[in-house]
Amino acid sequence: MRNAAWALLIAGGYYTAAQSGEALLLTGGVGAFWPATGAGIAVLYLAGSRWWPAILLGDLVGTVVDFPGARQPLGIALGDTASHVARAVVAVAILQRLVGRRAAMDRLGQVGAVVVAVAVGEALAATVAILVRWAGGVLEVSEMGVFWRSWWLGGAAGGLVVVPLALAWAHGRASVWRGRRAGEGALMLAAVAALSVIALSADQPLTYMVFPAFIWAALRFGPQGATLAVAVGAVIAVSATSHAQGAFVELSPTDSALNLQLYVTFAALTTFCLAAIVSERRRGAVELAESQRREGERAAIERQRIARDLHDSVSQSLFSTTLHVRTAQRALEREGLDSIGPLGEELREIGQLTRGALAEMRALIFELRPGALTEEGLVVALAKQASALSAREGLVIEVEGPGERLPLGSVVEAQLYLLGQEAMANVVKHARASSATVRLAAKDDTVSIEVSDDGRGFDPAAVGREHFGLRSMRGRVADLGGRFEVTSALGRGTVLRVEVPAQR
Numbered sequence: 001m002r003n004a005a006w007a008l009l010i011a012g013g014y015y016t017a018a019q020s021g022e023a024l025l026l027t028g029g030v031g032a033f034w035p036a037t038g039a040g041i042a043v044l045y046l047a048g049s050r051w052w053p054a055i056l057l058g059d060l061v062g063t064v065v066d067f068p069g070a071r072q073p074l075g076i077a078l079g080d081t082a083s084h085v086a087r088a089v090v091a092v093a094i095l096q097r098l099v100g101r102r103a104a105m106d107r108l109g110q111v112g113a114v115v116v117a118v119a120v121g122e123a124l125a126a127t128v129a130i131l132v133r134w135a136g137g138v139l140e141v142s143e144m145g146v147f148w149r150s151w152w153l154g155g156a157a158g159g160l161v162v163v164p165l166a167l168a169w170a171h172g173r174a175s176v177w178r179g180r181r182a183g184e185g186a187l188m189l190a191a192v193a194a195l196s197v198i199a200l201s202a203d204q205p206l207t208y209m210v211f212p213a214f215i216w217a218a219l220r221f222g223p224q225g226a227t228l229a230v231a232v233g234a235v236i237a238v239s240a241t242s243h244a245q246g247a248f249v250e251l252s253p254t255d256s257a258l259n260l261q262l263y264v265t266f267a268a269l270t271t272f273c274l275a276a277i278v279s280e281r282r283r284g285a286v287e288l289a290e291s292q293r294r295e296g297e298r299a300a301i302e303r304q305r306i307a308r309d310l311h312d313s314v315s316q317s318l319f320s321t322t323l324h325v326r327t328a329q330r331a332l333e334r335e336g337l338d339s340i341g342p343l344g345e346e347l348r349e350i351g352q353l354t355r356g357a358l359a360e361m362r363a364l365i366f367e368l369r370p371g372a373l374t375e376e377g378l379v380v381a382l383a384k385q386a387s388a389l390s391a392r393e394g395l396v397i398e399v400e401g402p403g404e405r406l407p408l409g410s411v412v413e414a415q416l417y418l419l420g421q422e423a424m425a426n427v428v429k430h431a432r433a434s435s436a437t438v439r440l441a442a443k444d445d446t447v448s449i450e451v452s453d454d455g456r457g458f459d460p461a462a463v464g465r466e467h468f469g470l471r472s473m474r475g476r477v478a479d480l481g482g483r484f485e486v487t488s489a490l491g492r493g494t495v496l497r498v499e500v501p502a503q504r
Contacts, residue, residue, distance in 0.1 A: 006047075006051075006054075007051065007053065007054040007057065008054075008057075010043055010047070010051055010054035010055070010058065011054045011055070011057040011058035011061065012058065013039060013043070013058070014036060014039050014040060014043065014054070014055055014058030014059065015058040015059075015061050015062050017035045017036040017038075017039035017162070018034075018036040018039075018058065018059065018062045019062065020035055020036075021033060021034040021035055021036055021154070021158065032150070032154050032238075032241075032256075032257035032260055032261060033154055033157055033158055033234070033238045033260065033261065033264065034154045034155045034157070034158040034159075035158040035161065035162050036059075036084070036158065037087065037088075037118065037121070037122055037125075037155040037156070037158045037159040037162070038118070038158050038159040038160070038161060038162020038163045038165075038166070039162055040055045040084065040085075040087065040088035041087075041088050041091045041092055041095070041117065041118065041121065041159060041162075041163050042162055042163050042165075042166035042167070043055065043088075044088050044089065044092040045092045045095055045096070045101075045103075045163075045166075045167070046166060046167075046170050049089060049092055049093075052085055052088065052089055055084070055085050055088055056081065056085050059080075059081040059084050059085065060081055063077045063078065063080075063081055073136050073138075075132065075136060076132050076133055076136050076138065079128060079129070079131075079132035080125075080128075080129055080132070082128070083124065083125040083128035083129060083132075084125060086121075086124060086125070086128070087121040087122060087124055087125040087155070088121065090120065090121045090124055091117040091118055091120065091121030091122075091159070092117070094113070094116060094117040094120055094121070095113055095114065095117040098113035098116065098117070099113045102171050103167050103171065104167060104168060104170075104171035104172045104223060105164045105167050105168040105172070105223035105226075105227065105272060105275070105276060106168075106172065106222065106223050106275075106276060106279035106280070106283070107276055107279070107280060108273060108276045108277060108280060110167075110276065111164070111269075111272045111273055111276045114159075114160070114163055114164055114167070114272075115160065115269065117163075118155075118156055118159035118160055118163060119152075119156055121155075121159070122151075122152050122155035122156045122159060123152055125151070125155060126148045126151040126152040126155065127148070129147075129148075129151055130144050130147060130148050130151075133147075146254060149258075150254065150257060150258070150261075153258065153261035153262070153265065154257070154261055156261075156265060157234075157260075157261045157264040157265050157268075160264070160265060160268040160269070160272075161227075161230060161231055161234045161264060161268055162231075164223070164226075164227045164230075164268070164272055165227040165228065165230075165231050168222075168223040168224045168226075168227045169224055169227070169228075172222070172223055172224050177221070177224070181220075181221075184220065185221060185225060188213065188216050188217050188220065188221065188225065188229065189228065189229065189232055191213040191216070192210060192213040192214070192217065192229045192232050192233050193232055193233075193236060195209055195210040195212075195213050196210045196232070196233045196236040196237060197236060197240075199246075199247075200236065200237060200240040200241075200245065200246030200247060200248075201240070201245060201246065205247060206247075207247050207263060208263075210233055210267075211267070211270070213229065213233075214226070214229055214230065214233070214267060214270070214271040215271070215274060216229075217229035217230075217271065217275075218271050218272075218274040218275035218278060219274070219275075219278055221275075222275050222278065222279050222282075223272070223275045223276065223279060225275070226271045226272055226274070226275035227272070227275075229271065230264075230267055230268045230271050230272070233264075233267060234264045234267070234268075237260060237263060237264060238260065238264075241256065241260050247259070248260045248263070307364075307365045310361060310364065310365050311365050314361055315358065315361050315362065315365065318354055318357050318358040318361060319358060321350075321354045322351060322354045322355055322358065325347055325350050325351040325354060326351070328347055329344070329347050329348075329351070332344060332347070352391075355391055356388075356391030356392050357391075358391075359384075359387045359388045359390075359391040359392075360388040360391060360392050362384060362387075362388070364388075377405045377406065377413075378401075378405075378406055378408065378413050378416060378417055378420075378440065379399065379401035379402065379403075379406070379440055381417050382399050382401075382417065382420045382421075382424075382438055382440070383399040383401075385420070385421055385424065386398070386399045386424060386438060389424055389425075389428060393428050395427070395428060395433065395434065395435065395436065396434065396435040396436070397424060397427070397435070397436045397437070397438065398435075398436075398437050398438070399437075399438045399440070400437065400438070400439045400440070401438075401439065401440035401441070402440070402441070402442065406440065406442050406447050406502075407442055407447065407502040407503055408447055408500075408502065408503055409503045412480055412500060412503065415476055415479075415480055416447075416449060416480075416498070416500065418476070419449070419473055419476055419477070419498060420438060420449060420451065422469060422472070422473060423438075423449075423451040423473070423496050424436065424438065424451065426469055427451070427453045427455065427494075430455075430458075431453045431455025431456060431457075431493070431494060432455050432456050433453035433454050433455030433456075433493065434454060435453070435454055436451065436452065436453040436454075436455075437450075437451070437452050437453075438450070438451050439451075439452075442502060444502075445501060445502050446499045446500065446501060446502055447499070447500055447501075447502050448497065448498065448499045448500075449497070449498045450495065450496070450497045450498075451495070451496045452493065452494065452495040452496070453493050453494055454493045455493050455494060456490070456491060456493075457488045457489050457490050457491055457492045457493050457494050458488050458490065458494065459488070459489070459490060460486050460487075460488055470486065473496075473498075477498050477500065480500045480501075481500065481501055482498060482499050482500035482501065483498070483499045483500075484497075484498055485497045485498075
């Protein structure tokens with residue numbers, strides 16, 4: 001009973017779509033716009049090809065209802081019915097072969113597949129219609145070209161409006177129509193309707209002035225907005241033309257129908273292709289961001305593995321080396337050997353180099369560990385970096401700061417850590433200093449970092465574009481909404497001070 005109810009519902013819907021196509025007729029009963037083409041294809045694609053008997057029933061009902069007043073033999077009407085069912089079945093088979101069973105009109109390939117499926121299916125129906133009419137003596141050979149063109153374009157126009165609309169709303173996401181976007185969507189549809197009415201009622205050739213509204217729909221609302229906008233525009237164009245209004249009724253009936261068909265077809269193709277391209281670009285951006293996120297996660301896992309391996313192997317070996325050096329030095333003292341002689345000096349040098357390498361290795365492990373900065377805080381991170389630089393370069397770098405965590409967000413904390421690293425690296429590379437101090441403090445609503453050294457200094461006013469480091473740090477602080485200040489003079493060292501808003 002449920003299947004029978006669905007079959008009757010489908011048949012009734014198809015009959016309604018077929019009757020609406022009778023709004024514009026040419027010689028021989030050719031509809032200038034035939035939405036039944038799209039209705040049949042959409043139903044069989046979404047519900048399954050097994051419902052073709054329901055399409056057959058709906059078409060037969062239309063044949064029975066229209067036959068008493070029809071101007072064509074029953075054989076021709078039944079031939080048309082068979083071609084209509086075959087049209088839908090063939091188009092659905094092509095569509096499923098090209099794009100599968102869940103096309104949402106959000107890819108350019110899906111738009112092309114719908115065009116091919118509708119075009120081939122309607123070509124089959126138009127060819128059968130010509131043959132049965134020629135066989136029945138209704139159509140002359142000289143009329144076949146115009147008849148086939150009108151039939152094919154009418155069905156194709158109807159299919160290109162209805163099929164994409166059904167697919168986009170059946171398989172697409174309606175999230176773009178929620179909240180504030182719902183009001184914008186209503187405004188967009190009102191613009192499509194208003195511009196269509198103005199274009200079709202004006203005496204001037206303004207037919208295509210509605211296209212900006214179609215573009216609006218495609219850019220902002222994707223396939224769903226595009227298909228709905230085109231449907232509204234097509235309905236208004238067909239309705240106006242059926243009442244002998246608008247630019248499409250100024251010529252002969254055949255040419256007027258041709259203009260209407262081309263208008264609907266090109267409006268649909270242009271708008272749907274644009275919407276699909278926009279959807280593909282958006283999906284590509286999302287996929288790229290997701291790929292970068294996954295790559296970042298994999299990189300973090302790899303860094304953690306490397307840090308663990310370094311800690312378990314190289315770091316432990318260096319620590320063991322320092323212990324052996326201390327043991328050797330104590331052995332020299334116990335045996336009464338000269339601890340300040342050549343052998344003692346070499347041991348001290350080995351110990352110093354090993355301790356420097358160990359400090360640098362610990363700093364490297366700290367940087368490789370994901371979340372290490374978040375776990376230990378900015379002060380501890382900069383202290384470890386300073387210890388590594390001091391051991392490696394022979395430069396005394398002290399880090400002073402509060403024991404508690406500074407009131408900073410993770411992003412700002414990471415940026416300040418990089419800035420502190422760069423400032424200490426600049427001291428090592430350019431200042432020729434013997435000592436440097438890094439002071440961190442939190443006062444009121446600001447967090448400050450001050451890096452000072454006793455090096456040779458420079459003239460800040462003479463800094464040119466080639467000093468990329470200072471410009472980079474200044475830009476980084478500006479992005480954080482902070483203040484960057486450099487105080488220096490030749491032979492008097494340098495003081496670099498940064499203040500950023502606290503985040504409590």
